[in-house]
Amino acid sequence: MAVNPILVEVIRGDMVESFFRGAYVVMDTNGQVIDAVGNVEREIYPRSALKPVQAIGMIESGAAETFHLSLAEIALACASHNGEDYHVHLINKWLARLGLTCEVLECGIHASMDKETAFALARQGRDLTFAHNACSGKHTGFITQALHLGVPIENYTHIDHPVQQYVNRVIEDIIEIDIKEAPKGIDGCQVPVIGMPLKNLAQGMAKLAHSQSLGPVLSQAAQTMVVALQTHPGLIAGTGRFCSAITQESKGKIIAKMGADGVFAAILPEKGWGIALKIDDGHLKAAEVALMGVLKKHHLLSQDSAWDHWASPPVRTWNHQTVGEFSFIAKDLKK
Amino acid sequence: MAVNPILVEVIRGDMVESFFRGAYVVMDTNGQVIDAVGNVEREIYPRSALKPVQAIGMIESGAAETFHLSLAEIALACASHNGEDYHVHLINKWLARLGLTCEVLECGIHASMDKETAFALARQGRDLTFAHNACSGKHTGFITQALHLGVPIENYTHIDHPVQQYVNRVIEDIIEIDIKEAPKGIDGCQVPVIGMPLKNLAQGMAKLAHSQSLGPVLSQAAQTMVVALQTHPGLIAGTGRFCSAITQESKGKIIAKMGADGVFAAILPEKGWGIALKIDDGHLKAAEVALMGVLKKHHLLSQDSAWDHWASPPVRTWNHQTVGEFSFIAKDLKK
Numbered sequence: 001m002a003v004n005p006i007l008v009e010v011i012r013g014d015m016v017e018s019f020f021r022g023a024y025v026v027m028d029t030n031g032q033v034i035d036a037v038g039n040v041e042r043e044i045y046p047r048s049a050l051k052p053v054q055a056i057g058m059i060e061s062g063a064a065e066t067f068h069l070s071l072a073e074i075a076l077a078c079a080s081h082n083g084e085d086y087h088v089h090l091i092n093k094w095l096a097r098l099g100l101t102c103e104v105l106e107c108g109i110h111a112s113m114d115k116e117t118a119f120a121l122a123r124q125g126r127d128l129t130f131a132h133n134a135c136s137g138k139h140t141g142f143i144t145q146a147l148h149l150g151v152p153i154e155n156y157t158h159i160d161h162p163v164q165q166y167v168n169r170v171i172e173d174i175i176e177i178d179i180k181e182a183p184k185g186i187d188g189c190q191v192p193v194i195g196m197p198l199k200n201l202a203q204g205m206a207k208l209a210h211s212q213s214l215g216p217v218l219s220q221a222a223q224t225m226v227v228a229l230q231t232h233p234g235l236i237a238g239t240g241r242f243c244s245a246i247t248q249e250s251k252g253k254i255i256a257k258m259g260a261d262g263v264f265a266a267i268l269p270e271k272g273w274g275i276a277l278k279i280d281d282g283h284l285k286a287a288e289v290a291l292m293g294v295l296k297k298h299h300l301l302s303q304d305s306a307w308d309h310w311a312s313p314p315v316r317t318w319n320h321q322t323v324g325e326f327s328f329i330a331k332d333l334k335k
Numbered sequence: 336m337a338v339n340p341i342l343v344e345v346i347r348g349d350m351v352e353s354f355f356r357g358a359y360v361v362m363d364t365n366g367q368v369i370d371a372v373g374n375v376e377r378e379i380y381p382r383s384a385l386k387p388v389q390a391i392g393m394i395e396s397g398a399a400e401t402f403h404l405s406l407a408e409i410a411l412a413c414a415s416h417n418g419e420d421y422h423v424h425l426i427n428k429w430l431a432r433l434g435l436t437c438e439v440l441e442c443g444i445h446a447s448m449d450k451e452t453a454f455a456l457a458r459q460g461r462d463l464t465f466a467h468n469a470c471s472g473k474h475t476g477f478i479t480q481a482l483h484l485g486v487p488i489e490n491y492t493h494i495d496h497p498v499q500q501y502v503n504r505v506i507e508d509i510i511e512i513d514i515k516e517a518p519k520g521i522d523g524c525q526v527p528v529i530g531m532p533l534k535n536l537a538q539g540m541a542k543l544a545h546s547q548s549l550g551p552v553l554s555q556a557a558q559t560m561v562v563a564l565q566t567h568p569g570l571i572a573g574t575g576r577f578c579s580a581i582t583q584e585s586k587g588k589i590i591a592k593m594g595a596d597g598v599f600a601a602i603l604p605e606k607g608w609g610i611a612l613k614i615d616d617g618h619l620k621a622a623e624v625a626l627m628g629v630l631k632k633h634h635l636l637s638q639d640s641a642w643d644h645w646a647s648p649p650v651r652t653w654n655h656q657t658v659g660e661f662s663f664i665a666k667d668l669k670k
Contacts, residue, residue, distance in 0.1 A: 003338050010596075010617070013520020015530050017380050018596050018617035021356070045352055108653025111454065119446065122457035133653065185348020186658040188651075195350050261345075261353050281616045282345070282353035316523075318443025318468065323521040 004038035007279065007293070008286040012315055012324035020286035022262065024277035024294055027202040029210040034273065035298065036199070043183060043195040044278045048080045049259030050194075051138050052225050052267070053174050053204060057167035058141045059221035063148035067098065074228035075235040076137030080258060082114040082238030083121075083132035090235070091131040094140050098147060105130035105139045106157045107189040114240055135189040137235075142167075142191075159184070159192040168194070173218065175204040188260065198276045201265055205274025209267045226269055229255050242288045242310060249306055254295065262287040268300065285313060285326060293328025339373035342614065342628070343621040347650055347659035355621035357597065359612035359629055362537040364545040369608065370633065371534070378518060378530040379613045383415045384594030385529075386473050387560050387602070388509050388539060392502035393476045394556035398483035402433065409563035410570040411472030415593060417449040417573030418456075418467035425570070426466040429475050433482060440465035440474045441492045442524040449575055470524040472570075477502075477526075494519070494527040503529070508553065510539040523595065533611045536600055540609025544602045561604055564590050577623045577645060584641055589630065597622040603635065620648060620661060628663025 009019040023038025055077040058064055064074060073094050081087040095102055109128050112118040121128065130136060142156045142163050151162045158164065168179045175196055183195035207213050211222035229236055230252030237243040237258075246256040255267040262279030264287050275294060279287045292311040295301050315324035344354040358373025390412040393399055399409060408429050416422040430437055444463050447453040456463065465471060477491045477498050486497045493499065503514045510531055518530035542548050546557035564571055565587030572578040572593075581591040590602040597614030599622050610629060614622045627646040630636050650659035 012380060013528065014518035015378060015380075015520070017520070018615060020616050043350060045347060045350075106654070108655075110653045111450075115446075118454075119457045122454045123460060125458060125460075183349035185350070185352070186652060186656070188653055190652050190654055190656070193347065279616075280353060281355050281618055281621070283616055283618070286616070317521060317525050318445045318523055319441070319525055320443075321521070321525070 002039050004280055006329060007037070007290040008326060009329055010315060010324060010326050017324070020279050020281065020283055020290070022277065022279040022286070022290060023198055024275065024290065025199050025202040026273055026275050026294065026298065027199070027206045029206045029213045029272045031203055033199075035294070040199040040202075041197050044198050044201070044263060045185060045193040045195055045259075045261070046201050046263055046265060046276075047187060047193060047259030047261060048135065049201070049257050049263045049265035049276075050171070051078045051080070052208065052229070052255075052257055052265070053171055054138060054167050055141055055225050056174070056208075056218065056221045057170035058145045059224050060170060060217055061145055061148060061166060063145040064224070066148050067144050069094075069144070071224075071228040071231045072235060073137070073140075074225060075232035077141035078225065078229060078257065079137045079236045080113065080134040080243070081137065081235060082117045082241065083112045083128070083134065083136075084114075084117055084238050087137075087235065087238065088129070088131045091136045091140055095131075095143075098144060100143065102129050102131040102136065104143060104153055105133065105136055106155075107133040107135050107139045109133060110188075114238060116240065117238070133189060135191070138191070139189070157190040157192075164192060170218070174207055174214070175200045198278055202274045202276035205265050205267050205276060206272065207274070209269050209274055210272035226255065226267065245310065249304075250301070254300065256291060258284060258287065260284075264288075264291045266291065271300070289313065289326045289328050293330070296328070297330070337374045339615055341664060342372070342625040343661060344664055345650060345659060345661050352659070355614050355616065355618055355625070357612065357614040357622070357625060358533055359610065359625065360534050360537040361608055361610050361629065361633065362534070362541045364541045364548045364607045366538055368534075370629070375534040375537070376532050379533050379536070379598060380520060380528040380530055380594075380596070381536050381598055381600060381611075382522060382528060382594030382596060383470065384536070384592050384598045384600035384611075385506070386413045386415070387543065387564070387590075387592060387600070388506055389473060389502050390476055390560050391509070391543075391553065391556045392505035393480045394559050395505060395552055396480055396483060396501060398480040399559070401483045402479050404429075404479065406559075406563040406566045407570060408472070408475075409560060410567035412476035413560065413564060413592065414472045414571050415448065415469040415578075416472065416570060417452045417576065418447045418463070418469065418471075419449075419452055419573050422472075422570065422573065423464070423466045426471045426475055430466075430478075433479060435478065437464050437466040437471065439478060439488055440468065440471055441490075442468040442470050442474045444468060445523075449573060451575065452573070468524060470526070473526070474524065492525040492527075499527060505553070509542055509549070510535045533613055537609045537611035540600050540602050540611060541607065542609070544604050544609055545607035561590065561602065580645065584639075585636070589635065591626060593619065593622065595619075599623075599626045601626065606635070624648065624661045624663050628665070631663070632665070
């Protein structure tokens with residue numbers, strides 16, 4: 001197996017303490033590679049970075065229209081959210097409109113991805129519910145689609161369930177893989193994960209960025225998903241989180257979606273580009289820094305110091321003294 | 336730079352999702368390499384894996400005797416503990432004996448390294464103090480040594496302070512490096528970190544394992560430190576933590592000490608061996624799995640399924656279904 005180059009390093013004091021290898025690829029809608037570094041043919045699990053595609057399945061099926069989903073609800077279907085009050089409130093309202101409660105969600109329960117939110121809820125003595133799960137929007141989307149298809153809700157996370165079968169056909173269309181042949185696994189929230197070459201993920205994102213390249217129904221669904229995330233960047237993730245900040249600060253020109261274990265997918269509607277990125281070892285912060293590096297390299301960020309915090313996050317002591325930083329390194333990068 | 340081999344991979348369903356490169360070296364007291372994989376000459380920061388050496392400085396100076404430190408207190412000086420009640424209680428008692436409170440500690444405040452402990456404290460509405468910091472024992476040790484040396488306590492974390500100067504001479508003796516020339520940085524708890532080749536760290540650990548190889552005073556101090564950790568493995572880390580479990584379950588035949596950013600140092604008193612290990616990207620769980628792999632490879636673990644949980648930790652969904660595992664891989668390992 002070819003060794004991926006170092007994309008990010010952590011400097012502490014006088015030396016590099018740790019470093020992160022990985023691969024990324026930037027593509028346009030015509031399937032043209034703009035930039036590729038590392039092994040972009042290797043199969044990866046996109047994890048939550050695929051949520052926008054899964055949400056398109058729900059929209060394209062007609063479920064979003066039947067149940068009058070708002071743009072906020074569609075954004076939540078794409079989200080790995082913090083389980084902050086405004087996320088949970090919207091999920092519970094959506095479920096109530098379906099005549100359900102969050103007990104039907106098969107995603108399990110976990111503490112918020114945002115430490116401050118997690119500790120705040122614990123300090124307030126609040127009980128976590130299925131609606132607090134970062135993936136509760138995607139799950140509510142699957143249930144909405146089950147109702148629309150007129151099939152039982154139970155086991156909607158199973159790969160043989162009609163909802164997953166439907167969504168998988170949409171994934172096959174957009175990502176151009178044969179799911180029957182693809183490696184498969186189960187995500188932390190119980191939903192199937194499908195292995196796919198990093199390059200296919202990038203190309204799929206490019207299609208979503210310039211959705212005219214899809215058929216008319218898929219194209220319309222993709223546009224709705226993009227507008228939903230542009231309108232509600234805070235719902236993709238939440239306070240203090242990278243995906244929300246990037247989408248908001250770029251005014252929707254960059255829609256960034258993380259996936260667990262070091263994955264990023266980005267949709268650039270204005271450029272018609274898609275980006276996919278995976279850090280070999282799965283480190284989320286390194287993936288954020290790498291994506292910032294790629295965006296900077298291709299002059300996709302405004303000249304604005306607001307980005308610095310994400311591009312080169314500081315390493316701090318518990319007394320808040322800066323003693324190092326993460327940084328994207330270009331020295332191994334050959335086009 | 337030579338690329339380190341893959342030591343650990345994470346399998347999810349049908350494929351490897353993420354993988355971790357790194358280096359390790361096993362040495363005996365005579366400076367003989369028993370096993371070395373990857374670049375073991377590369378300088379790393381040992382971070383908290385060096386605490387046992389720093390504690391030896393305190394013992395060797397006479398501070399431990401002057402202030403009648405118990406074996407439990409010496410174990411805490413080597414610890415990255417959870418800040419559980421029994422850790423915090425002992426630290427505060429130790430400080431009270433010195434006529435001080437934990438306000439003098441310069442380590443800062445952070446939530447427990449153990450998630451359950453962290454959330455339990457938050458749910459109970461308890462305020463975190465400096466004594467809860469994982470490094471509060473090391474810091475109390477430094478203060479004890481300052482009092483013994485008759486120097487001001489203030490700025491005891493600064494590299495020019497007499498305590499750090501004293502401890503650095505002990506590090507130079509045991510690790511055989513020239514600190515003036517070594518790369519330096521500052522740890523999360525504000526104490527200096529010194530870069531050193533991985534091999535030197537392993538050799539230092541081998542000396543502590545068979546302390547007759549040191550001069551008589553250092554040898555006595557090293558033996559005291561080893562006995563302290565063998566007697567109080569729960570104080571090294573705490574409930575649910577790797578270092579405590581391995582030291583306890585091996586009945587003190589393996590003293591394992593983690594350092595932040597993927598480091599392990601291990602002392603094997605019965606064998607007279609030392610081990611040092613670093614995962615390139617700093618992943619703690621991968622470092623634990625790699626150390627287990629090395630211990631297994633050299634037949635240092637009893638035939639006991641109690642180790643399985645540490646050797647191949649499962650990847651679970653939020654519903655607690657096992658969907659993958661971490662594993663040590665030997666395929667890249669050439670002696």
